[in-house]
Amino acid sequence: MSAENQKHIPSTHDSEHDERNDNLKIYVDGELLPKQDAKVSVYDSGFMMGDGVWEGMRLYKGKLAFVDEHLERLYESAYFLDIDIGVSRDEMKAILKLTLDANNMSDNAHVRLMVSRGRKTKPFQDPRLSQFGSTIVVIAEHSVVREDTANTGVTLATVPIVRGLPTTQDPKLNSHCKLNCIMALNHALKAGANEALMLDPH
Known part of the structure; x- marks a missing residue:
């Protein structure tokens, strides 16, 4: 897209x-x-x-x-x-x-x-x-959540960007570095979805 x-x-x-x-x-x-x-x-x-x-x-x-x-x-x-x-x-x-x-x-x-x-x-x-x-x-x-979003929900796209390993960037940490999540969302938007579904490395 x-x-x-x-x-x-x-x-x-x-x-x-x-x-x-x-x-x-x-x-x-x-x-x-x-x-x-x-x-x-x-x-x-x-x-x-x-x-x-x-x-x-x-x-x-x-x-x-x-x-x-x-x-x-x-x-x-x-x-x-x-x-x-x-x-x-x-x-x-x-x-x-x-x-x-x-x-x-x-x-x-x-x-x-x-x-x-x-x-x-x-x-x-x-x-x-x-x-x-x-x-x-x-x-x-x-x-307050947008009314149209509340009524229609959101779409997801499974993306090739995966969550990090604990030995690289532990996903349990809410760190300021959100680059992998941003890359994942870019993939989802290009697929026409609202949000990205990220898988783990396994």
Whole structure:
């Protein structure tokens, strides 16, 4: 399918338009910044190397669904990658609440929590070059699934890109490096599907 035709395939990440998302406050390392001013350094290891972990959560009726399970995976992934998040789980919950409250959110919101190894002194992969502590970013958006997607569902295409082995890139880690998933979705879109069905190496 041509690139032009792919533009008309609905994304599973689409949501109903909400003007409130134009004026969000984003949490960046202890500050709540207007959306247009929220930035990290070009030397940040997450931007430069995909060196970080993340979680995506939904807010329903004032509660983040499965928040303890999400934080368990976040902290386990960071431990596996030798990333010191720098705050406790309770402190992270407080950061999430602070961000939600700043945006007057109590229901139907999506939260993306991202933690990188932090800013580097030089643009190379050596993790010891990240010498300034972790970078923590929280993006919370008002998010309701598109009505047409809810009514019609989505289509899948089985793709040749497979999930990684634990000895290469462990798929159990929600790392910032999503390149294999992006490649898989590109294959699915070219096949006219909404999403990719990835198999394991076996």
